[in-house]
Amino acid sequence: MLSSLGINGPNVRQQIAQVLNFALVLSTAFMLWKGLSIATNSPSPIVVVLSGSMEPAFQRGDILFLWNRAERAEVGEIVVYNVKGKDIPIVHRVVRSYPEDSKTAETGETTTSQKLLTKGDNNNADDTNLYAEGQSYLDRQEDIVGSVRGYFPMVGYVTILLSEYPWLKTVLLGIMGLMVILQRE
Known part of the structure:
Protein backbone atom coordinates (compact mmCIF):
# COMPACT_ATOMS: atom_id res chain seq x y z
CA MET A 1 0.00 0.00 0.00
CA ASN A 41 10.58 12.92 48.44
CA SER A 42 11.14 16.15 46.53
CA PRO A 43 9.17 17.51 43.56
CA SER A 44 12.46 18.86 42.21
CA PRO A 45 15.35 16.62 43.28
CA ILE A 46 17.92 18.50 41.16
CA VAL A 47 18.17 22.30 40.89
CA VAL A 48 20.58 24.79 39.35
CA VAL A 49 21.98 27.73 41.34
CA LEU A 50 20.83 30.84 39.46
CA SER A 51 22.34 33.65 41.55
CA GLY A 52 25.46 34.47 43.53
CA SER A 53 23.66 34.75 46.89
CA MET A 54 25.31 31.58 48.24
CA GLU A 55 28.89 32.36 47.22
CA PRO A 56 31.44 31.11 48.14
CA ALA A 57 29.58 27.85 49.04
CA PHE A 58 27.90 27.60 45.62
CA GLN A 59 28.43 29.50 42.37
CA ARG A 60 26.00 30.29 39.56
CA GLY A 61 25.58 27.19 37.41
CA ASP A 62 26.24 24.60 40.13
CA ILE A 63 23.82 21.67 40.06
CA LEU A 64 22.49 20.73 43.52
CA PHE A 65 21.12 17.34 44.54
CA LEU A 66 18.35 17.52 47.13
CA TRP A 67 17.01 15.18 49.81
CA ASN A 68 13.69 15.80 51.55
CA ARG A 69 13.22 12.81 53.85
CA ALA A 70 14.34 14.45 57.12
CA GLU A 71 11.55 15.80 59.33
CA ARG A 72 13.61 18.74 60.57
CA ALA A 73 16.17 21.13 59.11
CA GLU A 74 19.12 22.05 61.29
CA VAL A 75 20.59 25.52 61.70
CA GLY A 76 23.47 25.81 59.22
CA GLU A 77 21.87 23.40 56.73
CA ILE A 78 21.44 24.63 53.16
CA VAL A 79 17.87 24.25 51.92
CA VAL A 80 15.96 25.00 48.73
CA TYR A 81 12.55 26.58 49.19
CA ASN A 82 9.68 27.88 47.11
CA VAL A 83 7.96 31.17 47.80
CA LYS A 84 4.20 31.24 47.27
CA GLY A 85 3.45 33.06 44.03
CA LYS A 86 6.98 32.74 42.59
CA ASP A 87 8.27 30.07 40.21
CA ILE A 88 12.00 30.10 40.94
CA PRO A 89 13.25 28.15 43.98
CA ILE A 90 15.75 29.83 46.31
CA VAL A 91 18.89 28.19 47.76
CA HIS A 92 19.81 29.60 51.19
CA ARG A 93 21.11 28.53 54.60
CA VAL A 94 18.92 28.03 57.70
CA VAL A 95 19.97 30.62 60.29
CA ARG A 96 17.23 30.11 62.87
CA SER A 97 14.69 27.43 63.74
CA TYR A 98 11.43 27.90 65.66
CA PRO A 99 9.37 24.93 66.88
CA GLU A 100 5.64 25.60 66.85
CA ASP A 101 3.06 23.43 68.58
CA SER A 102 -0.42 23.13 67.18
CA LYS A 103 -3.46 21.02 68.08
CA THR A 104 -5.51 19.25 65.47
CA ALA A 105 -9.25 19.88 65.75
CA GLU A 106 -10.32 16.30 64.98
CA THR A 107 -8.07 14.34 67.36
CA GLY A 108 -6.88 16.98 69.77
CA GLU A 109 -3.30 15.74 69.32
CA THR A 110 -0.46 18.22 69.61
CA THR A 111 1.91 18.28 66.65
CA THR A 112 5.14 20.20 66.34
CA SER A 113 5.94 21.86 63.04
CA GLN A 114 9.20 23.63 62.32
CA LYS A 115 9.43 27.25 61.25
CA LEU A 116 12.68 28.39 59.62
CA LEU A 117 14.46 31.65 58.91
CA THR A 118 16.96 31.57 56.03
CA LYS A 119 19.68 33.79 54.62
CA GLY A 120 22.04 33.70 51.65
CA ASP A 121 25.72 33.43 52.64
CA ASN A 122 26.54 36.39 50.37
CA ASN A 123 23.58 38.51 51.53
CA ASN A 124 23.62 41.14 54.30
CA ALA A 125 20.09 40.48 55.61
CA ASP A 126 17.89 37.47 56.23
CA ASP A 127 15.21 36.39 53.73
CA THR A 128 12.08 37.83 55.36
CA ASN A 129 11.74 40.32 52.48
CA LEU A 130 11.87 37.40 49.98
CA TYR A 131 9.05 35.43 51.62
CA ALA A 132 5.42 35.79 50.57
CA GLU A 133 3.54 38.85 51.83
CA GLY A 134 2.71 38.47 55.50
CA GLN A 135 5.08 35.53 55.91
CA SER A 136 7.93 36.00 58.40
CA TYR A 137 9.31 32.44 58.31
CA LEU A 138 9.20 29.26 56.23
CA ASP A 139 7.22 26.18 57.17
CA ARG A 140 9.43 23.08 56.94
CA GLN A 141 6.65 20.86 55.59
CA GLU A 142 5.03 23.31 53.16
CA ASP A 143 7.80 25.52 51.76
CA ILE A 144 11.01 23.43 51.72
CA VAL A 145 11.75 21.54 48.48
CA GLY A 146 14.75 19.76 49.99
CA SER A 147 18.12 19.99 51.69
CA VAL A 148 21.33 20.04 49.65
CA ARG A 149 23.19 16.72 49.85
CA GLY A 150 25.64 17.09 46.96
CA TYR A 151 26.56 19.17 43.93
CA PHE A 152 28.40 19.32 40.61
CA PRO A 153 30.11 22.66 39.98
CA MET A 154 29.24 24.66 36.83
CA VAL A 155 27.46 21.76 35.07
CA GLY A 156 24.14 23.63 35.07
CA TYR A 157 25.46 26.77 33.41
CA VAL A 158 23.73 25.68 30.17
CA THR A 159 20.40 26.20 31.97
CA ILE A 160 21.39 29.76 32.85
CA LEU A 161 22.43 30.49 29.26
CA LEU A 162 19.11 29.12 27.96
CA SER A 163 17.12 31.31 30.35
CA GLU A 164 19.18 34.45 29.66
CA TYR A 165 19.26 33.96 25.87
CA PRO A 166 15.88 32.52 24.77
CA TRP A 167 16.92 32.40 21.09
Missing part, protein backbone atom coordinates in the same frame (compact mmCIF):
# COMPACT_ATOMS: atom_id res chain seq x y z
CA LEU A 2 2.84 2.43 0.83
CA SER A 3 4.55 1.65 -2.48
CA SER A 4 1.34 2.50 -4.39
CA LEU A 5 1.50 5.95 -2.75
CA GLY A 6 5.08 6.39 -3.89
CA ILE A 7 6.51 5.95 -0.37
CA ASN A 8 9.51 3.68 0.02
CA GLY A 9 8.76 1.11 2.78
CA PRO A 10 12.22 0.69 4.37
CA ASN A 11 12.75 4.47 4.46
CA VAL A 12 9.43 4.99 6.28
CA ARG A 13 10.31 2.22 8.73
CA GLN A 14 13.64 3.90 9.41
CA GLN A 15 11.96 7.24 10.08
CA ILE A 16 9.38 5.63 12.37
CA ALA A 17 12.20 3.85 14.22
CA GLN A 18 14.00 7.19 14.69
CA VAL A 19 10.87 8.84 16.07
CA LEU A 20 10.26 5.90 18.41
CA ASN A 21 13.89 5.99 19.61
CA PHE A 22 13.53 9.69 20.35
CA ALA A 23 10.27 9.02 22.24
CA LEU A 24 12.04 6.26 24.18
CA VAL A 25 14.81 8.65 25.23
CA LEU A 26 12.27 11.26 26.37
CA SER A 27 10.14 8.77 28.29
CA THR A 28 13.23 7.25 29.95
CA ALA A 29 14.38 10.70 31.10
CA PHE A 30 10.88 11.42 32.45
CA MET A 31 10.76 8.10 34.34
CA LEU A 32 14.22 8.72 35.84
CA TRP A 33 13.12 12.19 36.99
CA LYS A 34 9.93 10.81 38.56
CA GLY A 35 11.86 7.97 40.19
CA LEU A 36 14.32 10.46 41.69
CA SER A 37 11.41 12.58 42.90
CA ILE A 38 9.90 9.62 44.72
CA ALA A 39 13.24 8.42 46.16
CA THR A 40 14.15 11.89 47.49
CA LEU A 168 19.47 29.75 22.08
CA LYS A 169 16.60 27.33 22.87
CA THR A 170 15.32 27.62 19.30
CA VAL A 171 18.80 27.03 17.88
CA LEU A 172 19.38 23.95 20.05
CA LEU A 173 15.94 22.50 19.25
CA GLY A 174 16.59 23.07 15.54
CA ILE A 175 19.95 21.30 15.74
CA MET A 176 18.41 18.38 17.63
CA GLY A 177 15.60 18.14 15.09
CA LEU A 178 18.08 18.11 12.21
CA MET A 179 20.10 15.40 13.93
CA VAL A 180 17.00 13.21 14.28
CA ILE A 181 16.04 13.72 10.63
CA LEU A 182 19.55 13.24 9.23
CA GLN A 183 20.54 10.34 11.47
CA ARG A 184 21.22 7.11 9.64
CA GLU A 185 21.30 3.70 11.25
Whole structure:
Protein backbone atom coordinates (compact mmCIF):
# COMPACT_ATOMS: atom_id res chain seq x y z
CA MET A 1 0.00 0.00 0.00
CA LEU A 2 2.84 2.43 0.83
CA SER A 3 4.55 1.65 -2.48
CA SER A 4 1.34 2.50 -4.39
CA LEU A 5 1.50 5.95 -2.75
CA GLY A 6 5.08 6.39 -3.89
CA ILE A 7 6.51 5.95 -0.37
CA ASN A 8 9.51 3.68 0.02
CA GLY A 9 8.76 1.11 2.78
CA PRO A 10 12.22 0.69 4.37
CA ASN A 11 12.75 4.47 4.46
CA VAL A 12 9.43 4.99 6.28
CA ARG A 13 10.31 2.22 8.73
CA GLN A 14 13.64 3.90 9.41
CA GLN A 15 11.96 7.24 10.08
CA ILE A 16 9.38 5.63 12.37
CA ALA A 17 12.20 3.85 14.22
CA GLN A 18 14.00 7.19 14.69
CA VAL A 19 10.87 8.84 16.07
CA LEU A 20 10.26 5.90 18.41
CA ASN A 21 13.89 5.99 19.61
CA PHE A 22 13.53 9.69 20.35
CA ALA A 23 10.27 9.02 22.24
CA LEU A 24 12.04 6.26 24.18
CA VAL A 25 14.81 8.65 25.23
CA LEU A 26 12.27 11.26 26.37
CA SER A 27 10.14 8.77 28.29
CA THR A 28 13.23 7.25 29.95
CA ALA A 29 14.38 10.70 31.10
CA PHE A 30 10.88 11.42 32.45
CA MET A 31 10.76 8.10 34.34
CA LEU A 32 14.22 8.72 35.84
CA TRP A 33 13.12 12.19 36.99
CA LYS A 34 9.93 10.81 38.56
CA GLY A 35 11.86 7.97 40.19
CA LEU A 36 14.32 10.46 41.69
CA SER A 37 11.41 12.58 42.90
CA ILE A 38 9.90 9.62 44.72
CA ALA A 39 13.24 8.42 46.16
CA THR A 40 14.15 11.89 47.49
CA ASN A 41 10.58 12.92 48.44
CA SER A 42 11.14 16.15 46.53
CA PRO A 43 9.17 17.51 43.56
CA SER A 44 12.46 18.86 42.21
CA PRO A 45 15.35 16.62 43.28
CA ILE A 46 17.92 18.50 41.16
CA VAL A 47 18.17 22.30 40.89
CA VAL A 48 20.58 24.79 39.35
CA VAL A 49 21.98 27.73 41.34
CA LEU A 50 20.83 30.84 39.46
CA SER A 51 22.34 33.65 41.55
CA GLY A 52 25.46 34.47 43.53
CA SER A 53 23.66 34.75 46.89
CA MET A 54 25.31 31.58 48.24
CA GLU A 55 28.89 32.36 47.22
CA PRO A 56 31.44 31.11 48.14
CA ALA A 57 29.58 27.85 49.04
CA PHE A 58 27.90 27.60 45.62
CA GLN A 59 28.43 29.50 42.37
CA ARG A 60 26.00 30.29 39.56
CA GLY A 61 25.58 27.19 37.41
CA ASP A 62 26.24 24.60 40.13
CA ILE A 63 23.82 21.67 40.06
CA LEU A 64 22.49 20.73 43.52
CA PHE A 65 21.12 17.34 44.54
CA LEU A 66 18.35 17.52 47.13
CA TRP A 67 17.01 15.18 49.81
CA ASN A 68 13.69 15.80 51.55
CA ARG A 69 13.22 12.81 53.85
CA ALA A 70 14.34 14.45 57.12
CA GLU A 71 11.55 15.80 59.33
CA ARG A 72 13.61 18.74 60.57
CA ALA A 73 16.17 21.13 59.11
CA GLU A 74 19.12 22.05 61.29
CA VAL A 75 20.59 25.52 61.70
CA GLY A 76 23.47 25.81 59.22
CA GLU A 77 21.87 23.40 56.73
CA ILE A 78 21.44 24.63 53.16
CA VAL A 79 17.87 24.25 51.92
CA VAL A 80 15.96 25.00 48.73
CA TYR A 81 12.55 26.58 49.19
CA ASN A 82 9.68 27.88 47.11
CA VAL A 83 7.96 31.17 47.80
CA LYS A 84 4.20 31.24 47.27
CA GLY A 85 3.45 33.06 44.03
CA LYS A 86 6.98 32.74 42.59
CA ASP A 87 8.27 30.07 40.21
CA ILE A 88 12.00 30.10 40.94
CA PRO A 89 13.25 28.15 43.98
CA ILE A 90 15.75 29.83 46.31
CA VAL A 91 18.89 28.19 47.76
CA HIS A 92 19.81 29.60 51.19
CA ARG A 93 21.11 28.53 54.60
CA VAL A 94 18.92 28.03 57.70
CA VAL A 95 19.97 30.62 60.29
CA ARG A 96 17.23 30.11 62.87
CA SER A 97 14.69 27.43 63.74
CA TYR A 98 11.43 27.90 65.66
CA PRO A 99 9.37 24.93 66.88
CA GLU A 100 5.64 25.60 66.85
CA ASP A 101 3.06 23.43 68.58
CA SER A 102 -0.42 23.13 67.18
CA LYS A 103 -3.46 21.02 68.08
CA THR A 104 -5.51 19.25 65.47
CA ALA A 105 -9.25 19.88 65.75
CA GLU A 106 -10.32 16.30 64.98
CA THR A 107 -8.07 14.34 67.36
CA GLY A 108 -6.88 16.98 69.77
CA GLU A 109 -3.30 15.74 69.32
CA THR A 110 -0.46 18.22 69.61
CA THR A 111 1.91 18.28 66.65
CA THR A 112 5.14 20.20 66.34
CA SER A 113 5.94 21.86 63.04
CA GLN A 114 9.20 23.63 62.32
CA LYS A 115 9.43 27.25 61.25
CA LEU A 116 12.68 28.39 59.62
CA LEU A 117 14.46 31.65 58.91
CA THR A 118 16.96 31.57 56.03
CA LYS A 119 19.68 33.79 54.62
CA GLY A 120 22.04 33.70 51.65
CA ASP A 121 25.72 33.43 52.64
CA ASN A 122 26.54 36.39 50.37
CA ASN A 123 23.58 38.51 51.53
CA ASN A 124 23.62 41.14 54.30
CA ALA A 125 20.09 40.48 55.61
CA ASP A 126 17.89 37.47 56.23
CA ASP A 127 15.21 36.39 53.73
CA THR A 128 12.08 37.83 55.36
CA ASN A 129 11.74 40.32 52.48
CA LEU A 130 11.87 37.40 49.98
CA TYR A 131 9.05 35.43 51.62
CA ALA A 132 5.42 35.79 50.57
CA GLU A 133 3.54 38.85 51.83
CA GLY A 134 2.71 38.47 55.50
CA GLN A 135 5.08 35.53 55.91
CA SER A 136 7.93 36.00 58.40
CA TYR A 137 9.31 32.44 58.31
CA LEU A 138 9.20 29.26 56.23
CA ASP A 139 7.22 26.18 57.17
CA ARG A 140 9.43 23.08 56.94
CA GLN A 141 6.65 20.86 55.59
CA GLU A 142 5.03 23.31 53.16
CA ASP A 143 7.80 25.52 51.76
CA ILE A 144 11.01 23.43 51.72
CA VAL A 145 11.75 21.54 48.48
CA GLY A 146 14.75 19.76 49.99
CA SER A 147 18.12 19.99 51.69
CA VAL A 148 21.33 20.04 49.65
CA ARG A 149 23.19 16.72 49.85
CA GLY A 150 25.64 17.09 46.96
CA TYR A 151 26.56 19.17 43.93
CA PHE A 152 28.40 19.32 40.61
CA PRO A 153 30.11 22.66 39.98
CA MET A 154 29.24 24.66 36.83
CA VAL A 155 27.46 21.76 35.07
CA GLY A 156 24.14 23.63 35.07
CA TYR A 157 25.46 26.77 33.41
CA VAL A 158 23.73 25.68 30.17
CA THR A 159 20.40 26.20 31.97
CA ILE A 160 21.39 29.76 32.85
CA LEU A 161 22.43 30.49 29.26
CA LEU A 162 19.11 29.12 27.96
CA SER A 163 17.12 31.31 30.35
CA GLU A 164 19.18 34.45 29.66
CA TYR A 165 19.26 33.96 25.87
CA PRO A 166 15.88 32.52 24.77
CA TRP A 167 16.92 32.40 21.09
CA LEU A 168 19.47 29.75 22.08
CA LYS A 169 16.60 27.33 22.87
CA THR A 170 15.32 27.62 19.30
CA VAL A 171 18.80 27.03 17.88
CA LEU A 172 19.38 23.95 20.05
CA LEU A 173 15.94 22.50 19.25
CA GLY A 174 16.59 23.07 15.54
CA ILE A 175 19.95 21.30 15.74
CA MET A 176 18.41 18.38 17.63
CA GLY A 177 15.60 18.14 15.09
CA LEU A 178 18.08 18.11 12.21
CA MET A 179 20.10 15.40 13.93
CA VAL A 180 17.00 13.21 14.28
CA ILE A 181 16.04 13.72 10.63
CA LEU A 182 19.55 13.24 9.23
CA GLN A 183 20.54 10.34 11.47
CA ARG A 184 21.22 7.11 9.64
CA GLU A 185 21.30 3.70 11.25
